[in-house]
Amino acid sequence: MxxxxxxxxxxxxxxxxxxxxxxxxxxxxxxxxxxxxxxxxxxxxxxxxxxxxxxxxxxxxxxxxxxxxxxxxxxxxxxxxxxxxxxxxxxxxxxxxxxxxxxxxxxxxxxxxxxxxxxxxxxxxxxxxxxxxxxxxTRFLPHIDVVRRCLEDGLLGDVVAVEADHGQLLFPDGPQRMADPALAGGALLDLAIYPIAFAHLALGGFTEVRATGTLTDAGVDAGETVAVIGPQGAVGTLSSTMRAKTPCAASISGTAARVEIDGWFYQPNTVRLIDTDDRELDRFETPRREHGLAYEAAEFARLLTAGATESDLLPLDETLRLMQVLDEIRGQLGVRFPGEG
The missing domain is CATH 3.40.50.720 (NAD(P)-binding Rossmann-like Domain)
Structure with a gap:
C-alpha cells in the first residue's frame, strides 16, 4: 500500500x-x-x-x-x-x-x-x-491533495475518526486584534478554522457539531474543543487555543489504514501512511516547504486565466457551510461580535 x-x-x-x-x-x-x-x-x-x-x-x-x-x-x-x-x-x-x-x-x-x-x-x-x-x-497545498486522493481512492477504508489541533501562544500578549470582539477576535476564526476545515474535508461535512470552551473577559473565545460527526457516522475531535502552543498535528483513521500529519499540519508538510499494526508504509514529502502561501495565489491565477469563478479545491458553497459551522460553534460558546444582526 x-x-x-x-x-x-x-x-x-x-x-x-x-x-x-x-x-x-x-x-x-x-x-x-x-x-x-x-x-x-x-x-x-x-x-x-x-x-x-x-x-x-x-x-x-x-x-x-x-x-x-x-x-x-x-x-x-x-x-x-x-x-x-x-x-x-x-x-x-x-x-x-x-x-x-x-x-x-x-x-x-x-x-x-x-x-x-x-x-x-x-x-x-x-x-x-x-x-x-x-x-x-491549506486546501491548495500538495500534501493536502495527497490526503484528498487517499479519501477519493478509498485507501484508508471507511473513515472512522479524525483528530486535529491548533494552538498558538497569541494571548494575552499577542496581537491586539486577537482579543478584540470588534475585530472578530478569538481563537475560532484565526486558529480553529484550520482543524475544522481539515475535518470537513475528511468527513465530507458534518451532521452534528458540539462545542465547549472558555471565553476571555472581553467575551471572545480563548479556546475550544469541538466534537463533530460526519454523514457516514465518523467522528472528529478538534481543538484550538490561543493561550498555548500545541502539537498542531492531524490524523485520519480508517478501517484499513490511517494518515498522519505531524506538527504544523496546515503548512507544507509530510504525510505518513500507517497500517493497522502501526507500521509506516509510505510517506509523502512536500517538495517545497517554504513560501506555502504561493500555492493559493497560483491556483487563483490559473482559475482566472481559465475564466473560472470559483475553485474546485474549495468551492464557495463549502466556504459558506464552514462559516455556518463557525456560527454554530460561536452560538454554543456564547460569543457574539458587535454589530452582528
Missing amino acids: TLPTTRIPDPNDAPALRWGVLAPGGIARDWTAALHATTASRVVAAGSRSLERARAFAADFDVDRAYGSYDELVADDGVDAIYVASPHSEHHDHALLAIEAGKPVLVEKAFTRNAAEAAEVIDAARAAGLLLVEAMW
Whole structure:
C-alpha cells in the first residue's frame, strides 16, 4: 500500500497576474514574499487607510503604486485581482468593495465574521460573474491533495475518526486584534478554522457539531474543543487555543489504514501512511516547504486565466457551510461580535 502522488502544480508554472493588496499588514507581507519568490505574479499596488503604511509596504516589496485609500486601490485599472488581507471584521465590506469595482477577489480566512456576510459576498461575486476564492491556503497545498486522493481512492477504508489541533501562544500578549470582539477576535476564526476545515474535508461535512470552551473577559473565545460527526457516522475531535502552543498535528483513521500529519499540519508538510499494526508504509514529502502561501495565489491565477469563478479545491458553497459551522460553534460558546444582526 502506497500513497498517491499530488496533483498540485508548481506555483512557478502558473500564469502571471498583477495583484493589488488591500490592507498591507503581517499576513499580506508573508503572502507577498511568497508570491514574489515562487510565482510569476507580482503585487503592483497596495492600499491602506494610511498612505505612509502603504508606501512603506511598497518600498519593502518593490511595489509600483501605493494608495492611502481602498477605493483608489480597487479602481486601479492596472490591477487584475485584489487580495483582501484586513481583519476578519472587515472582509465583508472590503470584498464587496472590490467586487463592485469589477475585480476578482482572494479573501483571507476566515472568509467573513459570519455566514450571513459570507452569503452576501458570494451572491455579489456570482451576480457579477467574478472569481472569488477564500484564502484557506491549506486546501491548495500538495500534501493536502495527497490526503484528498487517499479519501477519493478509498485507501484508508471507511473513515472512522479524525483528530486535529491548533494552538498558538497569541494571548494575552499577542496581537491586539486577537482579543478584540470588534475585530472578530478569538481563537475560532484565526486558529480553529484550520482543524475544522481539515475535518470537513475528511468527513465530507458534518451532521452534528458540539462545542465547549472558555471565553476571555472581553467575551471572545480563548479556546475550544469541538466534537463533530460526519454523514457516514465518523467522528472528529478538534481543538484550538490561543493561550498555548500545541502539537498542531492531524490524523485520519480508517478501517484499513490511517494518515498522519505531524506538527504544523496546515503548512507544507509530510504525510505518513500507517497500517493497522502501526507500521509506516509510505510517506509523502512536500517538495517545497517554504513560501506555502504561493500555492493559493497560483491556483487563483490559473482559475482566472481559465475564466473560472470559483475553485474546485474549495468551492464557495463549502466556504459558506464552514462559516455556518463557525456560527454554530460561536452560538454554543456564547460569543457574539458587535454589530452582528
